[in-house]
Amino acid sequence: xxxxxxxxVVLGVLASVLTAGQIAAQAGDTSHATGGTPPVRGxxxxxxxxxxxxxxxxxxxxxxxxxxxxxxxxxxxxxxxNGSGPDDSIGVVAGVxxxxxxxxxxxxxxxxxxxEGFHGETRGEDWALIKLDRALNLPTxxxxxxxxxxxxxxxxxxxxxxxxxxxxxxxxxxxxxVPVVSDGACAKAYRKVGVELVQDESICAGKKGxxxxxxxxGGPMVRPAGDKWVQVGIVSWGLGCARKGFPGVYTxxxxxxxxxxxxxxxxx
Numbered sequence: 001x002x003x004x005x006x007x008x009v010v011l012g013v014l015a016s017v018l019t020a021g022q023i024a025a026q027a028g029d030t031s032h033a034t035g036g037t038p039p040v041r042g043x044x045x046x047x048x049x050x051x052x053x054x055x056x057x058x059x060x061x062x063x064x065x066x067x068x069x070x071x072x073x074x075x076x077x078x079x080x081x082n083g084s085g086p087d088d089s090i091g092v093v094a095g096v097x098x099x100x101x102x103x104x105x106x107x108x109x110x111x112x113x114x115x116e117g118f119h120g121e122t123r124g125e126d127w128a129l130i131k132l133d134r135a136l137n138l139p140t141x142x143x144x145x146x147x148x149x150x151x152x153x154x155x156x157x158x159x160x161x162x163x164x165x166x167x168x169x170x171x172x173x174x175x176x177x178v179p180v181v182s183d184g185a186c187a188k189a190y191r192k193v194g195v196e197l198v199q200d201e202s203i204c205a206g207k208k209g210x211x212x213x214x215x216x217x218g219g220p221m222v223r224p225a226g227d228k229w230v231q232v233g234i235v236s237w238g239l240g241c242a243r244k245g246f247p248g249v250y251t252x253x254x255x256x257x258x259x260x261x262x263x264x265x266x267x268x
Contacts, residue, residue: 043158044242045210046176049097054157054229056141057173057219059099060130061091065158065219067231068094069143070268071135075260076218077234077251078118078126087112090130095138097173099159107132113263115256121237124198126251127260128218131267141220143261144230146254152180154205154232155222156248160215164241169215178205178221181247189245201255203233206247213241221250 056068066076074092081087090109093099110133115125144150157175161168186204187197197204205221206212212219212235221233233250240246253260 043156043160043174043176043211043216044162044213046157046162046174049157049173049175051097054097054173054175055095055139056229057097057157058092058094059159060218061089063169063215064217065160065215065235066092066130067141067220068136068138069129069231069260070140070264071137072132073264073267074130074132075141075220075231075234075264076128076130077121077236078114078128079121079236080218081112081114081128081130084112084114086110087130088133092130092132094136099171105136105138107134107136109133111267113267115259122195122198122249124201124251125256126236127234127256129260129263129267141222141229141231142225143257144223144232144253145257146252149223149225149230150180150203150232150252150254151223152205153177154180155224155229156205156212156216156219156235157222158212158216158219158235160217160219161213161241164213166213176210178210178248179207180205186247186249189247190239190249193239197249201252202236203250203252204247205233205250206238206242208244209242211238211242211248 058066064080066074069075087109092107093104095105109130111131114128117125159170181204183199216235219235220231222229236251238248
């Protein structure tokens with residue numbers, strides 16, 4: 001259900017109400033966090049991103065997205081990583097929208113900090129920070145404060161699949177505009193399939209035909225603020241991709257802003 005490849009946590013919950021094909025199409029996957037195949041998810045109904053438009057966006061080698069929140073720190077989803085501590089296993093590609101570009105900037109992880117309360121993407125606190133082996137000379141993405149920052153429409157982006165049926169992730173970055181869905185409506189939808197939304201830690205957004213998908217996990221949900229962008233959410237999980245009545249679920253940045261900023265300072 002994560003936007004990495006079907007989440008192990010959610011699969012058990014949904015097995016009684018979904019077919020095998022539906023389960024396989026879920027938004028992400030916690031399997032990397034448990035030592036298995038990493039998750040996948042991509043933007044459905046989106047457009048190709050122009051070069052240079054989202055310079056803080058990064059691609060992680062386990063199949064997730066992320067954003068530079070400091071020159072040497074990437075903010076991503078908790079379910080994309082194995083836990084906290086030294087970690088040199090994650091490759092990072094930055095500075096380009098086309099992953100095959102000769103202009104790509106590459107780095108590696110040296111350490112990871114995952115939210116202490118993380119126990120699976122649907123249970124909240126789905127965020128993590130990755131310290132890089134060097135500072136990148138690229139713009140960073142500001143964290144939103146909440147309130148007006150969380151009013152839609154918002155922008156989502158990633159290199160993930162462009163449909164549930166897609167057999168591959170994308171090499172070129174895509175983005176799309178998505179409307180915000182109220183916590184109440186979102187919680188009601190997911191309650192039908194046995195999942196309780198952690199409402200004070202989540203933002204729901206999307207509509208039929210427009211959503212994030214496998215391979216987009218960990219990527220940012222943003223809104224423009226003057227000539228800059230502000231990060232409002234982190235791609236976390238959802239049922240399938242762009243299904244009517246089931247919006248994507250994003251970690252709410254404002255709920256963890258102070259903690260993320262403190263951890264970022266300590267890693268920088």
